[in-house]
Structures are given as structure tokens and as C-alpha cells.
Amino acid sequence: MEINFDLAGGAAAGSGDGADLPPAGADGVLAGLTFVFTGDLAKLGRDDAHDLVKRCGGRCTGAISGKTSYLVMGNEPGPSKIAKAKAAQVPTLTETAFYALINQKCSSVAKLADATVKSEPDAKRAASSTSAAVASSAAKGKLPLAAATPASKAAATSHAASGVNVTDMWVDKYRPQRIEDMIGxxxxxxxxxxxxxxxxxxxxxxxxxxxxxxxxxxxxxxxxxxxxxxxxxxxxxxxxxxxxxxxxxxxxxxxxxxxxxxxxxxxxxxxxxxxxxxxxxxxxxxxxxxxxxxxxxxxxxxxxxxxxxxxxxxxxxxxxxxxxxxxxxxxxxxxxxxFRRTPAAQCEPRLRAIAEREGLTLAPNVIAKLVESTQGDIRQVLHILSTYRVRSQTMSYDESKALAKDSEKDISQSPFDMTSRLLGVGGFRHTPFPAKCEMYFMDYSLMPLMVQENYIKCIPAMAVEQSRGNQRMQEMISMDLISRAATAIADADLIDRVLRSSQNFSLMPVHGVLSTVRPAFFAHGQFAPPPGGRFLGPPIGFPSWLGQNSKQGKYTRLLRDCHSRVRMRAGGTTSDLRMQYVPTLIPRIASQLKEASARTSGGKGGSARDKTAAKADAEEYLQTHLVAMMDAYYLGREDIDTVLELGMGPLDATKTLKGVDGPTKALFTRLYNAGKHPSFGTGAGKPVRAGRGAAAAESVRPDLEDLVDDDEVAEMSDDAEAGSDDDDAAQDKAITAATPTAIKAASKRASGSRSR
Missing domain, CATH: 3.40.50.300 (P-loop containing nucleotide triphosphate hydrolases)
Structure with missing residues (x-):
């Protein structure tokens, strides 16, 4: 049900006498009432509306419950909150009716105060005026405030009775003496x-x-x-x-x-x-x-x-x-x-009792505001109250708000919290532009990646608002908004390249707006659930680009190592190896392993002799086909794993190796490790060394025989034979062979030197 409050003078709530303007409010006029807001208010932002309610002593919550007093609806209210309010029979208010309710409450409180003053006895009125005069004199500096007011006298009397030193800090004066004194x-x-x-x-x-x-x-x-x-x-x-x-x-x-x-x-x-x-x-x-x-x-x-x-x-x-x-x-x-932070509702009784004992009167929601601004730091709240008590006896909500802003703690937020705040509806719209830019500078290398990873998961709030319930229109607007966010990220990449290449760090604010703030402006909204219908984990994901970039570096290194060996047999660059040779090698390797697996499985269920024969047959097949191909291209066992890992799509290893059992893979590994294989600078398992005649020529024969003339091979053979004569020490006249007499004399000289 919707309530329309008339003003005290009988004018309609929507008349032009200022009733539709946000009222100033007064302390305590909404005490005991709980409000929930939905939609956008025309005259106030959401935070300002919450402050107005709290200034008047009310409470604000985010969801409808049995304790909700009113649902205040602005432009484009949420249908779910309206449905819940009807189900719980919670009254609804328009923005104008909400302002009229506050004005009506303020008027009632003012009339009650006037009636109380008129019925007050003359003696009490005189005492009240005397107290006001004393307080005024204290404010002008003629009297000390702590000694001029009855509240301060009562506080001093209470401290004297309890033996507490009034000069102590509040955190020491009210240190817990019982478990009941602990706040949380x-x-x-x-x-x-x-x-x-x-x-x-x-x-x-x-x-x-x-x-x-x-x-x-x-x-x-x-x-x-x-x-x-x-x-x-x-x-x-x-x-x-x-x-x-x-x-x-x-x-x-x-x-x-x-x-x-x-x-x-x-x-x-x-x-x-x-x-x-x-x-x-x-x-x-x-x-x-x-x-x-x-x-x-x-x-x-x-x-x-x-x-x-x-x-x-x-x-x-x-x-x-x-x-x-x-x-x-x-x-x-x-x-x-x-130990965990204590909610403001649990801090309220103890902190308010301490303030009253010290002669400090607090308006409603003051404690909650201070606890919120200090991140639950009770010690800091007591310091704020004790400092404020030196110059005043009362604290309104607006004063506590100003104090909270001055004493707000700088806390380090995780990239997940900042991303959730940027891409959420309430977080983005209630955060000032400088604070959004500050989130980028919290971690300027990671925050753009966090936004890039998660913006696509959002259902843009602007699409929901502009479509007005038309699902097809919402999808079209969402595509346009996501496209604009992607364009902003692409522009940010161009700025980042210029920034890093020229070391022009003055471009960082521009990069922060394009990479973080502008994509969040287009994409902020609710996170879309996964295909299963619910989140199995936190909706904010870590940048997958970091993992993919690391994987790319790993595969590039492995491919470069593989190319350094394959190029002895095949020409081309690393890209040629990846684009042409790898797609050809993967099916061939997989088919040969499957054939060996089939031959091994042929002996299953038979006798031990059958199993041995099947294993020998598989070994022979692997040796003559797969191992021979690996030796021809100078590939090692690790290179086979590299080639298989590089497969994508239909050539993925999980698909191509389906049907190859573990024993066959182990058999292939043992077979390869047991043999000798050529590598760069070696022949068939033996180092290349100069020999005589045709053997030397054969040992240095290149892989690509069609590119080398036979005459060059003959010259290499002649050089090898000539070199063999030069290497014979027995034919060198500069070298004298040792005689037995010389050897015996040398041994005697060595034994004599050892005895000395």
C-alpha cells in the first residue's frame, strides 16, 4: 500500500510550497523506524537519503524484512523489492511522501516542545535559563566548560566515587574489568x-x-x-x-x-x-x-x-x-x-554509556557512523569522543559525519574487493571519480587485468534500466555497452604501449581512466550466473592472461629447443615448425603409439609366452617406426612430449592419445632410453671422429646430400687421409722415444726427492 502524507497546513504533498524538497530533518524524529530504498531519487542521491534518515534517528537496511517500516520508491524501482514489500505488507512511500513524512514528524516534535516549554514551571524555566547562560559564558571563554555544566559536575562526582583519575585517557579509564565489559x-x-x-x-x-x-x-x-x-x-x-x-x-x-x-x-x-x-x-x-x-x-x-x-x-x-x-x-x-571486528549495534550500548558518564550526549546513529569510519577500531572511537568532549557536550549526526571523514582510516583493499566495487551497481555509482582513479593506482599493473577479466561477466545496469523490461532490447543494449568497454580497453593498450616504450609516466592517469574506470562505467551491474544457475565460487576471477602468458613463454622456449635439433634435417623457421611440421607429426606419433598399444593388448588373457611375444612385437614396431622417425629428425623423448602438448583442437593430446594405455607409454620410454640415438655432432650413437678413407667421409656426410657435390666429399676424404699421417706420433722426428735406461734413471731421481 502507498501512503500519501499531507502537510500540517492541509496542503497536498505534491503542491508547490516546498514540500517536495528534501527537508533538513531533526534529531530523533524517525527514531525506531527502518527504511529501505529502491530506485533513484530525483532530489537526493542514495547516500544523501541514508544520511537524512540517520540524521533523524532512523535506520536504513538493504533488504525487506519483518522489521522494515517503509519502502521508499524512486524512479525505476526494483520489482523484487516491491514484491517482497507487498508480501510482508510493508507500506511504500514515494519520494515526495517520504519528505512529507519527515516534515510531519518535525512539526509534531516542534509543537510538543512548545507545549512543554509553556507548561514548564517558572523555577525550572529560570534554572534552564541559568544553565544556558553558564554554558554561553563557558563558550566565550569566561568559565571552563567542564566546571560550568551540571553534566560535567555529575561526571566528576561519579569518577571521584569510583576512584578513577579524571586525567586518564578514556581507553585506560574504561579498560575492561569483567568479561561483560568487553565489546565483542x-x-x-x-x-x-x-x-x-x-x-x-x-x-x-x-x-x-x-x-x-x-x-x-x-x-x-x-x-x-x-x-x-x-x-x-x-x-x-x-x-x-x-x-x-x-x-x-x-x-x-x-x-x-x-x-x-x-x-x-x-x-x-x-x-x-x-x-x-x-x-x-x-x-x-x-x-x-x-x-x-x-x-x-x-x-x-x-x-x-x-x-x-x-x-x-x-x-x-x-x-x-x-x-x-x-x-x-x-x-x-x-x-x-x-578476534573480529564488532558490529556497530554491539558497540553502541557500551560506548554510549561511557559517553554519558563523561557528560557527552550523542545523537542517534553517531556511534554507528564513527565505528563505520574507523573500520571497527574501538580504541580510535574512544579517542575521538574524548577529544570532542573537551570542546562540546553534545554531538549531532552531522558533526559525527564530519569527524568520521577527518578520522577515516586508510586501509589496503585487495584487487578482488576493488574490482567488485568498480563493477557493482552500488559501488560504482556511490564512489566518486577520484576514488575510482585511486583504485587504479593501488596496483596499476594488476587492476586493468582484473577489470578486463571480469567486465564480460556483468549484466550492465544501464541496459536493464533503458530496456524497461524488454529482454531483446536489453540484450542489444548490453552488446553495445560491452563493445564500448572493449574499445576502451583496446585504447588503453595503445596508451600502455606508448607509456612503456617512451617511459612517459604522465600518461598513467589517462591509462587508468581508459583501462579501469571507463570499462566499469559501461559494464557495471550484476554478475551473470554461470550456465549451472548459481555461483560455485567467488564471481570475481583472477586474470587468466597471466597464466596464458606464462604458458606461452614456456611453449615458446620448448619449441625453440626442439627447432634447434629438427633444423639439422628440416629447413624453416620456428613458425614453420609450429604451423607445418607439428600438425603433421602429432597424428603420426599418435597412430604409431595406438598400433603398439593394440599389439601389446593382443597378448592379454593368454599365456606368459603370448604376452612376451606381444611385447616383443610392440617393441619391434616402435623401434622400426617411431624411434626411427625420431632419430631421423634428431628428436628426443622430451621433444615428443613438447610436440604433443602443442596440439590444439582436434589435435589435442587428450583426443589424439585416446586409446593408448599406460604400459605402452612406459614401454616406449624404456625402449628409447635403452638405445643410442644420434644428436647434433654425433653419428649413430657414437661421437664423430676422423678416420681413414671412406669411413671418415661417411662420418661427415651432411644430411642434405643433394646440396653437396661428390667432389667436395672426395676432397674431404683426401684431407682426412692426409690428416691421419700428420697425427701419427711415431713418424714425427721431433719426438724421441724413451729408452729403458732413461726410464730407470728418472725413477731413481724421483725416489730420492721423496726421501729428502
Whole structure:
């Protein structure tokens, strides 16, 4: 059902008195209401509409549910959301009716406030005016704000009663003292406490034995990993406190080399030995930021692992980057507890209670905005609130939005996340143009390939919007948009060639727009499901060009090696070998292997003699056909595999070798390896060497006999015979043969020198 709200003055919602303009809104007027938007609003963007709802205290979700209060429809609304809203009986609003609803709520709140002020007693009114005057004086600098307001006085009284130092930072002042005080990850804290208790029991028994029932038993250390600011260090201190242990902490600012860690451990053993045995001092060793151990901590990681194996105190290691190679080697000896970011809804109660205790009033959705901007960093949110409290007592949604923009964390996004954001409808349309260009510069060598790999998988949103339900028109528009995206990628390739050849890096912004932003502009939309109807994995694929390029380099190298041998028998270039010889060799090799396989299988089911005869027949066939052909072209066993791998289409190896069994392939390999084969510079399995007469001439006879005259061969034979006489040492007059007397005298001189 569609609701049309009339304005308080009785005018229609669509009249020209400004009712159809976006209202400013007021704090809390939409509290308790949940809105879902579909389609494009004419006066506001989607993000601005969400901000308007949140400024007024409402909530925005992306899907229809039983808790949805209204569905706001813009131009070209989604049919699925409309159908779900009808099924769930959720009221629908046009854009104008949505603005009228906010104006009506604001008017009702204003009238209620006026009535409250008129009925307020004079004493309360005077007290209120006095408080306003004091606050005004404080704002002008005449009074300190913290001492001038009743809220700050109440906060100071509360701190004095609890013994908390008002000058402490909020993160230290409100450090968790109970498990209930933790914001999220309570189950991880409970496991951490169980680990410390199990360590104590294992130390008393003297055995560290792991158990399938309890995954915290049998370990001497635990690894806490997760993003910064979500309570890992606080959890370690809380677990130590609840188990009655002291904390010995080392972080990245301390030197943690092997030598320094040895000294610390020896010092700690001395303190423990000199302590009163009746009341032993329990200890927890906390190694913070173990993923930050740098080159200056030489040997520290190895010493830490050694300490984990033999420690007599529980060790808590803390890191931010769980995928670091240093941490991976460390994690093998620890319990792996992973802390996760806490949703804003779970952070709200605790953070709002801290703010109220400090005299800071927060408007609705302020906490959610700050948590979103800091990526769930609770420590940073507390720093923002404590800093803001110095100059103000209240924080509106708009103020929190400005603070969130100033304190927004720079996070590294993976290429998959950035590609999904570029090619998605909401991600592309809600991301400013400079931010889209920045995604290219995050990884300018990989992002164009990611877009090139995945843009074809999208159903363009512009095609869906322009076709208005006409499937044939949608397909035609989609083809045109995909064609424009491909043209942009082709233009980007031309720019990339100029950029790399001339080293003109000033062209990178142009290349980024053409290779990443412009294709995403045409192709962004929903990812089309595969032929099976559903995604079996993530829709964003890694660039297949990288794998194909590597495969091309491999095949080019193998083909070049093969050509260096085949050219001794056949002329032509590497391209000629690939285009002419390979398509001819593949069927011939496959047919001969199939024939050998058929001859081998002929002996199956018979006696041992029949099998031996069939094997011998196959060997003879392979030797006289396939091996002889390989020797004729100087091909090796590896070259046969190369030729078969180069087959494509009908000549693919899986098709051409179908019917050739494994024993036949093994027989062929053994047969080839057992024989001697010619290669470059060799004859039939023997090195070429000069001989006498016709043998020498035959050994150097070229492969292409028709290109060499017989007279040249005769001259080579004469040269070989002449060279044989020159090589005879007995006929050389410059060489004197040794006599037996000379040999005996030389041996005596050698023995005398050894005795001396």
C-alpha cells in the first residue's frame, strides 16, 4: 500500500510550497523506524537519503524484512523489492511522501516542545535559563566548560566515587574489568582464560597433552590475531587479572633480539627464585605485535619459538597480520584465537554509556557512523569522543559525519574487493571519480587485468534500466555497452604501449581512466550466473592472461629447443615448425603409439609366452617406426612430449592419445632410453671422429646430400687421409722415444726427492 502524507497546513504533498524538497530533518524524529530504498531519487542521491534518515534517528537496511517500516520508491524501482514489500505488507512511500513524512514528524516534535516549554514551571524555566547562560559564558571563554555544566559536575562526582583519575585517557579509564565489559569477542576471552587455567593444571601434572575435547589443552602459548583497536591487548590483561597473574609485556618499541630475550628470561627466573616459596608469584608473558619484529630483532623470532616449546609460564602473543610469514611459523606452536571486528549495534550500548558518564550526549546513529569510519577500531572511537568532549557536550549526526571523514582510516583493499566495487551497481555509482582513479593506482599493473577479466561477466545496469523490461532490447543494449568497454580497453593498450616504450609516466592517469574506470562505467551491474544457475565460487576471477602468458613463454622456449635439433634435417623457421611440421607429426606419433598399444593388448588373457611375444612385437614396431622417425629428425623423448602438448583442437593430446594405455607409454620410454640415438655432432650413437678413407667421409656426410657435390666429399676424404699421417706420433722426428735406461734413471731421481 502507498501512503500519501499531507502537510500540517492541509496542503497536498505534491503542491508547490516546498514540500517536495528534501527537508533538513531533526534529531530523533524517525527514531525506531527502518527504511529501505529502491530506485533513484530525483532530489537526493542514495547516500544523501541514508544520511537524512540517520540524521533523524532512523535506520536504513538493504533488504525487506519483518522489521522494515517503509519502502521508499524512486524512479525505476526494483520489482523484487516491491514484491517482497507487498508480501510482508510493508507500506511504500514515494519520494515526495517520504519528505512529507519527515516534515510531519518535525512539526509534531516542534509543537510538543512548545507545549512543554509553556507548561514548564517558572523555577525550572529560570534554572534552564541559568544553565544556558553558564554554558554561553563557558563558550566565550569566561568559565571552563567542564566546571560550568551540571553534566560535567555529575561526571566528576561519579569518577571521584569510583576512584578513577579524571586525567586518564578514556581507553585506560574504561579498560575492561569483567568479561561483560568487553565489546565483542567474549567467547575468545573465555577461551583465553581456559587456556591459562589448563596451563596451570598441566604444569602441576608435568605433562602437556593435547585433547580433542578441549582445543586449549596441551599448549604453552596462545596467538591473538585481528585488526588493531578491537581489544586484543585488553583481553590479555583481563584474562591475566581474572586468573590472578601478573603481566610482563613486551611490544614493538622494545628490543626483542635473542640476546635481550635471554637476559629477560634469566632475570625473571632470578626474581621468581628469590620470591617467597609459600606465595609464588604467577606470571603471564605478553608479546605484543609479534608481526612487527624487524631485522633489529635478529634471532628474536627463533628464540621466541624456542621459548614457546619449553616455557614454564603461559605466553600470549598478539599480532595484527595473521598472514605474515613470521606469524605462520609461530602459529604452529600456539592456540589460534582470531578476534573480529564488532558490529556497530554491539558497540553502541557500551560506548554510549561511557559517553554519558563523561557528560557527552550523542545523537542517534553517531556511534554507528564513527565505528563505520574507523573500520571497527574501538580504541580510535574512544579517542575521538574524548577529544570532542573537551570542546562540546553534545554531538549531532552531522558533526559525527564530519569527524568520521577527518578520522577515516586508510586501509589496503585487495584487487578482488576493488574490482567488485568498480563493477557493482552500488559501488560504482556511490564512489566518486577520484576514488575510482585511486583504485587504479593501488596496483596499476594488476587492476586493468582484473577489470578486463571480469567486465564480460556483468549484466550492465544501464541496459536493464533503458530496456524497461524488454529482454531483446536489453540484450542489444548490453552488446553495445560491452563493445564500448572493449574499445576502451583496446585504447588503453595503445596508451600502455606508448607509456612503456617512451617511459612517459604522465600518461598513467589517462591509462587508468581508459583501462579501469571507463570499462566499469559501461559494464557495471550484476554478475551473470554461470550456465549451472548459481555461483560455485567467488564471481570475481583472477586474470587468466597471466597464466596464458606464462604458458606461452614456456611453449615458446620448448619449441625453440626442439627447432634447434629438427633444423639439422628440416629447413624453416620456428613458425614453420609450429604451423607445418607439428600438425603433421602429432597424428603420426599418435597412430604409431595406438598400433603398439593394440599389439601389446593382443597378448592379454593368454599365456606368459603370448604376452612376451606381444611385447616383443610392440617393441619391434616402435623401434622400426617411431624411434626411427625420431632419430631421423634428431628428436628426443622430451621433444615428443613438447610436440604433443602443442596440439590444439582436434589435435589435442587428450583426443589424439585416446586409446593408448599406460604400459605402452612406459614401454616406449624404456625402449628409447635403452638405445643410442644420434644428436647434433654425433653419428649413430657414437661421437664423430676422423678416420681413414671412406669411413671418415661417411662420418661427415651432411644430411642434405643433394646440396653437396661428390667432389667436395672426395676432397674431404683426401684431407682426412692426409690428416691421419700428420697425427701419427711415431713418424714425427721431433719426438724421441724413451729408452729403458732413461726410464730407470728418472725413477731413481724421483725416489730420492721423496726421501729428502
Amino acid at each position: 569477542n567474549k567467547s575468545a576471552v573465555e577461551k583465553l582464560i581456559t587456556f591459562i587455567n589448563n596451563f596451570e593444571a598441566s604444569m602441576q601434572q608435568g605433562v602437556f597433552k593435547r585433547s580433542f575435547k578441549d582445543d586449549t589443552a596441551g599448549y604453552r602459548a596462545v596467538l591473538l590475531s585481528g585488526p588493531p583497536g578491537i581489544g586484543k591487548t585488553s583481553a590479555a590483561h583481563l584474562a591475566a587479572k581474572l586468573t590472578g597473574r601478573d603481566v610482563l609485556e613486551f611490544n614493538a618499541s622494545d628490543t626483542r633480539s635473542k640476546k635481550s630475550m635471554d637476559a629477560i628470561v634469566r632475570e625473571r627466573k632470578t626474581v621468581t627464585a628469590n620470591h617467597d616459596p609459600a606465595a609464588p608469584r604467577k606470571l603471564v608473558l605478553v608479546m605484543d605485535e609479534v608481526d612487527g619484529m624487524s631485522a633489529g630483532d635478529r634471532g628474536g623470532m627463533a628464540q621466541l619459538i624456542t621459548l614457546l616449546k619449553n616455557s614454564k609460564v603461559p605466553i600470549i602473543c598478539i599480532c595484527n597480520d595473521r598472514q605474515s610469514p613470521k606469524v605462520k611459523s609461530l602459529a604452529q606452536y600456539t592456540i589460534d584465537l582470531r
